[in-house]
Structure formats: C-alpha cells, structure tokens
Amino acid sequence: MRLSARQEIQILHVDDEPSITDLTATFLEREDDQFSVETATSADEGLQHLGDRPPDCIVSDYNMPSMDGLEFLQAVREDYPDLPFILFTGKGSEEVASDAISADVTDYLQKKSGTEQYELLANRIRNAVDARRETKRADRQEKLMRLTEFAGDTGGFELDMESETLLLTDGTRRLAGVPEDAHLNLEEAIELYHPNDQPDVRETINRTLEAGEQTRDTWRLQTRDNDERLVDVIMTPATDGDDVTTIRGAIHDITERKERERELRAERQFIEQALDTLDDLFYVLNPDGTLRRWNDRVPEITGYSDEELADMDAIDLFLDGDRETIAGAIETTLADGEATVEADLRTADGERLPYEFAGAQLTDEDGTVTGLVGVGRDLTERRQRERRFQALVEESNDVISIVDTEGVFQYQSPSIERILGYDPTETIGDTAWEYVHPDDRADLIEAFERGVADPDANPLMEYRARHADGSWRWFEARGNNQLDNPAVEGYIINSRDVTEKKEREQELSLFFEESPLGAIQWGEEFQFERMNDRAEEILGYSETELHGEPWERIVADDDRERVGDAVESLLDADGGRRVINDNVRKDGETLTCEWHNRAVTDADGTVESVFSKFQDVTERERRKRELQEYETVIEGLSDAVYVVDEDGRFRYVNDEFTELVGYDTETIIGNTPSLIKDGNSVERAEHHLGRLLSSNGPETVTFEVTIQPRTGDPIVCEDHMCVLPYDGEEFDGSVGVLRDITEHKQYEQELEAQNERLEEFASIVSHDLRNPLGVAEGHIKLAEGGDENGHPAKALDAIARSQALIDDLLTLAREGDQVDEVEAVDLGELAKKSWQSTETAQATLNVDESELIEADRDRLREIFENLYRNAVEHGGGDVTVHVGAMEDGFCVADTGSGIPESARDEIFEAGYSTADDGTGFGLRIVEQITKAHGWEVSVIESKEGGARFEITGIRKLSD
DSSP, X not given: OOOOOOOOEEEEEEOSOHHHHHHHHHHHHHHOTTEEEEEESSHHHHHHHHHHOOOSEEEEOSOOSSSOHHHHHHHHHHHOTTSOEEEEESXXXXXXXXXXXHTTOSEXXXXXXXXXXXXXXXXXXXXXXXXXXXXXXXXXXXXXXXXXXXXXXXXXXXXXXXXXXXXXXXXXXXXXXXXXXXXXXXXXXXXTBOXXXXXXXXXXXXXXXXXXXXXXXXXXXXXXXXXXXEXXXXXXXXXXXXXXXXXXXXXXXXXXXXXXXXXXXXXXXXXXXXXXXXXXXXXXXXXXXXXXXXXXXXXXXXXXXXXXXXXXXXXXXXXXXHHHHXXXXXXXXXXXXXXXXXXXXXXXXXXXXXXXXXXEEEEXXXXXXXXXXXXXXXXXXXXXXXXXXXXXXXXXXXXXXXXXXXXXXXXXXXXXXXXXXXXXXXXXXXXXXXXXXXXXXXHHHHHHHHHHHOTTOOOEEEEEEEOTTSOEEEEEEEEEEETTOTTTOEEEEEEXXXXXXXXXXXXXXXXXXXXXXXXXXXXXXXXXXXEOHXXXXXXXXXXXXXXXXXGGGXXXXXXXXXXXXXXXXXXXXXXXXXXXXXXXXXXXXXXXXXXXXEEEEOTTSOEEEEEEEEEEOHHHHXXXXXXXXXXXXXXXXXXXXXXXXXXXXXXXXXXXXXXXXXXXXXXXXXXXXXXXXXXXXXXXXHHHHHHHHSTTOOSOEEEEEEEOOSSXXXXXXXXXXXXXXXXXXXXXXXXXXXXXXXXXXXXXXXXXXXXXXXHHHHHHHHTTTHHHHHHHHHHHXXXXXXXXXXXXXXXXXXXXXXXXXXXXXXXXXXXXSSOXXXXXXXXXXXXXXXXXXXXXXTOEEEEOSOOEEEEOHHHXXXXXXXXXXXXXXXXXXXXXXXXXXXXXXXXXXXXXXXXXXXXXXXXXXXXOOSSTTOOSOHHHHHHHHXXXXXXXXXXXXOTTSSEEEEEEOOOBSOO
C-alpha cells in the first residue's frame, strides 16, 4: 500500500527586517519543498494573517517595535493555544528563554551566522507541525471511534476535503488491513475498493459534496490480505457556511449478513425445489382445514390447478365416505401434534388413488398452533407388493409355518401340499413335532425353545420331515420370533427342502475319499475337519493330528500373508480360488503345492464349509522357474529364437524372430515353418532334424536357409538347430537360432565377382597386353638393326594400342558391380554431349525426343561413348548412329555392317574385337555398367542392317 505524500506546511515568519524574512523564506523553501512561507514585518501584521487562515507554524523574532516576540506569542495563545510558535531571535538570554517557555513557546532558537541555522530551523518547524498534526489526528480518531462504536458500525473515517487526507478508526484499519502508521489520501482510499466499484465511489463522494446530503451505498472492499468484504458505507457532509469541508463516514461490514441472506435464499429455493421433486404430496393446511401451500406434485396428481387449490378445503379432495375420517385426522393433528390416516384421494377427473397421509402440528414461537404440515404417500405400489408377497408365499418352494409357543401350527403356506403332500388346512392345530423324524425331534425342539426365549437367536437347523406317502425328506429350517408382532403373534419357521443337496453331499463325500488328489474339508473358521488318504500322504500328517488345527499349521511363513488373503476371500463367499504356495510337511520338508478351493454356502450365502483339492507341484514349479530363466536368457539374445513342437508347429518365438519375419506372435504360434520358408528350406531343415534324431547324429547342426518375410526381399539366414531334451522314445520338439547373414552373403558374392574381375584382368594382362608389346619390341629391334622400313611407326602404333588396352583395363577394374547414387538424367541431352566428346570422324547422330531416367550420369555417358566408338570403328567414318526411346529403356543403332548372330554372345567378352585397332573392352564396359544399374543389354540387327544395342529395365521419370 502506498503512503500518502506529506501535506504542505504553511509558515508565517514575522521579523521587522524584510531582508531577514526574505532570506529565511528562501532558505526554508529550499530545505523542504513542502514549506510555503508568508512573511510579516510586525506582530500586528502577523495577527492580521491569523484572521484569514491560521498557518501551520509561526516563526517570530524577539526584538520588534511596538510589540516584541513574547507579546506576540501571548496574543497568539489567546486564540490558538496549540499553534506551533518558534522564537527565532538574535537575543539569546536566559531571561528571554525563560519568559518564552512560561508563555508556552513551542521552541526557542537563537540566530547565528552561516546557513546551517536554517537547516536547524527547518527541522524544528517540521517536528513541531508533525507533533501538532499527530495530536489532532489522534484526538479526532478517538472521537471517530466513539461515534462509530456508539452507532454499532465496524469503523469510521473522516475526509478533509481541502487536504484530501483521511482519518481512519482502528476498526476501519483492521477491516482494510491498513497499518497504524500508514496515512491515506482520498485516491489511495478509493483504490481499496473493487476496480468496478471505484467509479461509483467517486460519484457518491461528489454527490455528497454537491448536494450536501447524506449518502449511502454498498461496495466491495479489497483488503491487504486479498480478502474481499462487502461493506455498507454512510457518508455525512460537514459544512462551514455553505461549503462542505469534511465528510464523515461510517463503514459497516455486511459480508456475513449478505452471505447469510444468500444462504437463506438458496436454502429456501433448495427446499422448494426439493419439495417439488418429491414423489410424495407435500402440503400445509390452515387451522380451518383449507390449503395454504403445496408442492408441484399436488396439482399434478389431483388434476386441480393452483388457482383451484387455493383456499380449497382439504376434505373436498376425498370421497364422501372418507371425509369424516380425514376431518378427524386433521382435528387430531391440530390438537395432539400428529396423526396418520389412509384414504382414497379423489382426482379432478374422478379417479381414486390410495394414499397414506401423515400430518404434524405447526406452531409459532409462542407455541400457538398455526396449522399443520403433511405428506401424502401413494400406496398403489405398496398394495401391489402386498399382493405380490401373498402370491409369492402361496407359490413359494419353501414351507412357511407359524406356530405358537407350544409348537402348534397356526398357519401353513399352500406350498406344503406340493412339497409334503398335506392339505395346509388339515395341519392347523397339529403339533409340529409329530411330522419330524424321531432322531431329529429333540434337537429341533431345543432350537425352537432357544428361539422363543431369545428373539435374536434365529437358529438354523436341519431335520427330516415325513411326507404324506410315508417317505422322509430333508429340510433346512430357520426360525424367526415374531410373537410380539401384532400382525403375526407367532413363531415363523421357514423350511426348505434340501433332500437333493444332502444326496449331492453324500456323492461329494464319496468323491472326496476316492480323489487321486489331496482333499481337505475346512470348518467355518478354516480349521482342519477332514482329509483323504492322498492328503495325508502328501503332508505326512494323519487326519487325527490335524483335526481342529488352523490352516497356518501347514503353510510356510513367507506365504502366510498371501494365503491369508485367499482364506478371507473364501470365508467372504467370493467363490473358488486357485493358489500355489509352499507347504511344510510334518518332517519339515517344504513342498510347493497347487490348491483349488471352493466355498460351500447355504441359501443365504453364508459359508458353511470350504473344500480344497491340492497336488505336489514342486518339480513342475522347479522346471517352470528354469524355463523362465531360459526365456529370460533367450529374450536377451539379439538373434531370432524359435521352438517347434513335436508336430512341427511353432510353440515359441522371441521378439527378434517376429521382427525378422514381419509376422506377429499370434500368427506364428501354431503355424508350420512353411509360413516363412520355401519348400527347399523346409526340406533342408527336415533333413538336418533327421540327422539330429539319428542314433549317431550330432547334438547340433548349422545350415543356411532362406526366410520369406511377410514383406520385402528374402533373407538368407544361418540356422543353428538342436532338439529339446526328451525321455524315452517320444520326441518333444526342436529349438533353433536364426542369424541374418544376408549382408555376409552379399559380401561373399561381391568378393567372388571381384576375384573374377581380377582373374580376367590377369588373363588380359598376360595375353592381350603381351601381344602388342611384343610387336612393338620386334619393330624396335628391327629399327635398331638399321632397317627403318616403317618399323618405328609400327612400334608406336603397337605402344598406342597397349595404352588403349591399359585405359580400358583401368576402367574395368575401377568400375564396381553396383551403382551407389543415381539422379534424374535427360537421356537425349546426355546422348548429344557424349557424341561431342567422342572421335566420330564424319559420322552422324540422330536422337529421338528426350526422356528423363534415373542413372549415374558419368557411367551412363561411358555407355554412350563406347557404343559410339564401336559404331565408328566397325561401321566406317560416315556411319549414322540413332539413339531412340523404348518402352522400358533406350537403344543405340547404327548403319554399319552389323554383328553376325553367331558372334552376338561373344561381343561382351573382354578382349573380343574384330577391328584391327580395337581393344575388345568397350562392349565389356557397356555390359558391366548396365548390370551395375540393374539393367540388361542385348544386341540385334538394326533396320538398316547394322547393330542395334537395346538397354532395358530402366525406370523412367517422365512416366
């Protein structure tokens, strides 16, 4: 929060020397820009200034004509007893100082030389004025606090309109969070309100000033701790004559009150909405029985409009036969406080609806009855349920009996005739025990007597009852003491025929004893009750040793918490549960057992017993853990791993395998290897599997297979295969590891091709290059012998031929079998440029319309140059060469002598040439570059009888 700027301090300086007053005023205003100094050259003139507007402080000399400084002080004190007065004099005697103090001077300061005295004087003035202002503020604040406390407001304020300064009571400061030492001006106070309220605050202040009347409004005050309070502000103007000089205000925090009002409105709205959403009728009646208020359900059900219901007598909503009953219920409620009655409500269209009406008395604060409030509940569904219940009882598969305290039948449900063959009316008055098997009678009577004595007992019993045909049926019965219920006045016995259940239990017991698995029956608290021979064999305990013992007796310590969770689940009747845990035999050996448990419940879902079957799976779990370890190792391999079962179908593959072949695991598992291998690879794998299974076969085999992935090119792999361990003669499957060796095979092929080129190179060097060099050597020797009959020229020709051979050999050796980078090449343009860089004598070139293809530009240029030289060398200097487009490539044809069909397979061999000066490598280079691009080259006869070279398999961009 910003503190307000200091107010201007008005100073009156009185001295009979104008030069001193002017100098002093200059220095004081320079010392503090809040100082405003007026001067007077005599005490009389100074007193005149006081009449207009008293200053904040008087500074006076002592020695002045007609009235000295002390006399001036005394005159001032008569009207302004607390106005700061500083005696600033050159006469510095103790007598003057004493007299000044006696006259209640504020301060005394002796004039000295130098400018420091003005700084001291300024400080004395500030202290005196601040002290007086603070005293006035404290006095005014105390008065404001008394006023606001008297009015019961939260706080108050006083606004001085001339200085625009504020006095705030402690309550206002606490409310707004303004510190005690902070003083606000008007604008700073307005900024405490919500930004949207600030314009209204300013407008209200202006209206108070202009009209001179009290104003009142409510705004949002934003406190320093970021709270927002709703305040009611009253502004009262105080006038001096016709001018408003002060605005006094009272602030009342109404946040809680407004919040309570809002909550009350919301609560009332909620109650009204809640009442309107009730399915029941809600109403308020006047003491005379007329309707005062009702919810929306009343007109909706009755069919009367709100206007029709207004002041309607409540009994008019009922049939004539029920009106007396309703009137009596209203009187009872108004007199006794409450009443409940059932009657048929009559709707506007004459329909009758069964309702239950419950009313309660309404009173005011003095206890005077003002009416009644009631709720009407539709009984249609309840009566339907009653009829349905009656039908269920009559059609139930259970026998529902009501007996008195002596066990004599008072009621029998109709189902007894269907279940036991007796007419229910004929059994009324008979003693229930007459129908019970003699062996079960005593226990049943004891349970009945216990239920009669203790209404909360509700015993559950099993007994046999005699059928009308003389046979015995098993029943499960539960008692319910309703002797004190006026609607029953008897003991209810619900009996259910469980004969078939008993027969199943007997069958289960037989199955229990003869089970090849361990079997245990547990009691209600999950203690041992029964166990078969196999359970005794697995656990090493006899049934007698474990009978009544808790389940923890046989469970290893580390597994007790987990098994305990399963026990709780079974006792909560959550059904069966499978558990694998460690158990401890009697001899201390720890076994891993697999348990299958199932809870047996009664008709109410209460657990009666739990049956468990279990087996020793120690060895199986050990192998499972080993398998998991193996799988962990396999999953960590970077190679593809697979397992094929005894039927030749995939049983397991790791992630690397699926990534290699491109099929997901679900597709692979259960499929045969033919999914990813061709017939030859499958036969090869079966052949090597036969070797592994032979009596003298190897433990592992390694062979190459070609994998056909779901997408992409075939993959050459190295398959490392062995069979899974198996007992006896029964094969259990095989396991293999596939390693992608495609790049390795490509490297081998490239190396083989390179070796072939080297062999070819060596052959040419040893044969073709040796011939021209031998010719050159012979001619040179003849020339040295003095025979110059053309021998030097012939030797140079032979050497030139050798040089040409070397150039072509270097081209063959340097050019690879693959093209690494291709680009878009204008076929026609490159054909023309290649012609310009070739010695073509008088030959002519024709080029068809240009096309764009993908190729290595430099190596394609070598194709053109070699084919051009071949045409000129074999077709003569005036041959015509034609470059034309084909569907998937281009051709270079000439008008020369052509190539015999018998020689067309040999022309691409290195060193083959029919020209005397040819190297025999040009067409070999053409073939090599063509293959490096993945294209094909062939030669046929052109239309003119010359040679036509066709290069196909080219990807055209212009397509």
